Amino acid sequence: MKKLTKAIVLGALFLGACFTPLLSDAAEEFPVAPPPMTEGMFPCRNCHGSMEVNRKKRELKEEHTQIKLHHAEAMRWCLDCHDARDRDKLRLYNGELINFTESYRLCGECHGPQYKDWQAGIHGKRTGYFMGSGKRTYFLCAHCHDPHEPKFKPLKPEPPPTKPKEP
Amino acid sequence: MQNKRYTRREFIRNLSLTTVAGLSLPLLSSCTKEETEDFLQKHFREMTSDEKKRVIAKLEERYQQKYGRKFQISTQEAVPDTLWAYGLELSRCIGCRRCVYACVKENNQSRHDPQLQWIRVLRLKRGNLINLEDSEHYYDPDLVPEKGFVYMPVQCQQCQEPPCVKVCPVHATWQEPDGIVVVDYNWCIGCRYCIAACPYKGRVFNWAEPNTPREEINPSVHYLGNRPRMKCAVEKCTFCIQRVRQGRYPACVEACPTGTRKFGNLLDPNSEMRYIIDRKRVFRLKEDLGTEPKFYYFFEA
Numbered sequence: 001m002k003k004l005t006k007a008i009v010l011g012a013l014f015l016g017a018c019f020t021p022l023l024s025d026a027a028e029e030f031p032v033a034p035p036p037m038t039e040g041m042f043p044c045r046n047c048h049g050s051m052e053v054n055r056k057k058r059e060l061k062e063e064h065t066q067i068k069l070h071h072a073e074a075m076r077w078c079l080d081c082h083d084a085r086d087r088d089k090l091r092l093y094n095g096e097l098i099n100f101t102e103s104y105r106l107c108g109e110c111h112g113p114q115y116k117d118w119q120a121g122i123h124g125k126r127t128g129y130f131m132g133s134g135k136r137t138y139f140l141c142a143h144c145h146d147p148h149e150p151k152f153k154p155l156k157p158e159p160p161p162t163k164p165k166e167p
Numbered sequence: 168m169q170n171k172r173y174t175r176r177e178f179i180r181n182l183s184l185t186t187v188a189g190l191s192l193p194l195l196s197s198c199t200k201e202e203t204e205d206f207l208q209k210h211f212r213e214m215t216s217d218e219k220k221r222v223i224a225k226l227e228e229r230y231q232q233k234y235g236r237k238f239q240i241s242t243q244e245a246v247p248d249t250l251w252a253y254g255l256e257l258s259r260c261i262g263c264r265r266c267v268y269a270c271v272k273e274n275n276q277s278r279h280d281p282q283l284q285w286i287r288v289l290r291l292k293r294g295n296l297i298n299l300e301d302s303e304h305y306y307d308p309d310l311v312p313e314k315g316f317v318y319m320p321v322q323c324q325q326c327q328e329p330p331c332v333k334v335c336p337v338h339a340t341w342q343e344p345d346g347i348v349v350v351d352y353n354w355c356i357g358c359r360y361c362i363a364a365c366p367y368k369g370r371v372f373n374w375a376e377p378n379t380p381r382e383e384i385n386p387s388v389h390y391l392g393n394r395p396r397m398k399c400a401v402e403k404c405t406f407c408i409q410r411v412r413q414g415r416y417p418a419c420v421e422a423c424p425t426g427t428r429k430f431g432n433l434l435d436p437n438s439e440m441r442y443i444i445d446r447k448r449v450f451r452l453k454e455d456l457g458t459e460p461k462f463y464y465f466f467e468a
Contacts, residue, residue: 120439120442121429121439121442122254122256122429122439122442122443122447123426124426125420125421125423125425125426126416127416127420127421128415128416129413129414129415129416130414130415130416130430130431130438130439131246131414131432132413132414134413134414134415139426144424144425144426152261152425154261154310154311154312155261155263155310155311155424156263156309156310156311157262157263157264157306157307157308157310157311158263158264158265158267158268159264159307160264160304160305160306160307161267161282161284161287161304161305162279162282163305
């Protein structure tokens with residue numbers, strides 16, 4: 001009997017040791033830069049906390065008027081990504097609520113190949129240290145693609161090199 | 168009289184001694200002590216660690232005087248089991264030249280007269296990618312990307328069989344164990360054979376004393392990388408040797424706003440570069456020349 005208890009305890013410890021790194025990894029695998037929020041907007045519950053939820057798709061005339069939805073807008077609406085009850089969270093298909101720092105999981109639900117490449121550090125950008133003990137930072141999808149209007153905006157190029165003088 | 172006559176051997180010895188003394192006297196007397204020291208400085212790879220320390224101390228003092236900043240000059244050697252390689256996704260580059268200027272800033276290049284840049288962004292007509300003769304690198308529109316064009320940044324390709332190293336008559340440039348081709352600026356004689364040999368235009372020359380503004384100097388440098396150079400030295404991209412040997416991404420990788428630029432260790436199966444080579448369509452520039460570049464251009468597969 002004593003032996004059995006010992007075996008169970010040891011087994012539990014072993015399993016725990018196996019799975020703990022997996023669990024903690026999930027949280028630490030993608031250290032991201034702070035999500036790009038419009039200043040003064042977050043937390044959303046400051047306004048939405050006391051508002052009644054209106055699920056109807058409509059044109060927003062009073063607030064969020066600067067948001068132009070160009071992201072498969074014909075079949076999409078705010079509440080497809082933002083949770084209706086807790087506006088400080090995003091909502092996955094399966095109903096799981098996630099923070100804005102984990103928004104890549106939401107983007108990855110449709111953009112699978114890009115998500116896979118992003119995890120490997122190929123799509124998008126990472127900065128800092130790639131080796132050793134230094135910190136590495138992932139850019140979120142939303143840092144480069146405005147989620148409401150994801151197309152990358154054109155930039156002004158830096159000046160060209162000076163042409164060599166004619167002799 | 169008879170025993171005072173010079174033998175032929177003595178005559179030749181005296182003549183050659185006189186010649187050497189006569190030649191070196193004006194050379195050494197016209198030099199300052201500093202210049203003489205520089206002239207007699209050994210090749211970097213032949214220095215003992217004591218000699219290296221002395222040279223570093225000398226340089227730190229000199230840079231302090233010239234730029235008014237405390238410099239950190241590293242001589243860090245290659246990290247074991249590393250072979251660095253670069254990846255550049257052509258379908259993403261928008262030609263904004265952010266990388267060019269981040270590189271100039273990080274690596275203390277001369278800003279003007281001469282203006283030296285280690286990255287050249289080529290603009291090519293869409294569908295005409297490999298025809299480099301028709302490329303343009305002075306393009307200057309209001310906004311990029313432009314319709315109908317693709318952009319292809321070119322810099323030192325860190326060839327595994329570097330023609331520039333082969334032609335250097337004084338071994339002032341060589342390949343480090345981690346694959347980076349470096350230059351000992353003090354040993355370089357400025358003959359520019361390497362510039363002629365490089366098929367990628369990866370090297371540039373200090374035709375005059377470089378102009379790097381004091382307030383923009385980057386004081387964290389590597390002896391074989393971004394330390395301030397002098398007139399008549401050849402320089403080139405070193406994959407930011409001062410950063411990557413500490414495990415940091417090169418400056419151009421961090422500056423790119425579209426995430427076009429990738430960097431990693433070819434010997435590490437989990438590195439970004441191995442992921443790219445395994446899964447994407449990659450090519451290397453002018454592969455037919457047999458230079459074996461470690462710079463991989465790739466596409467969305």
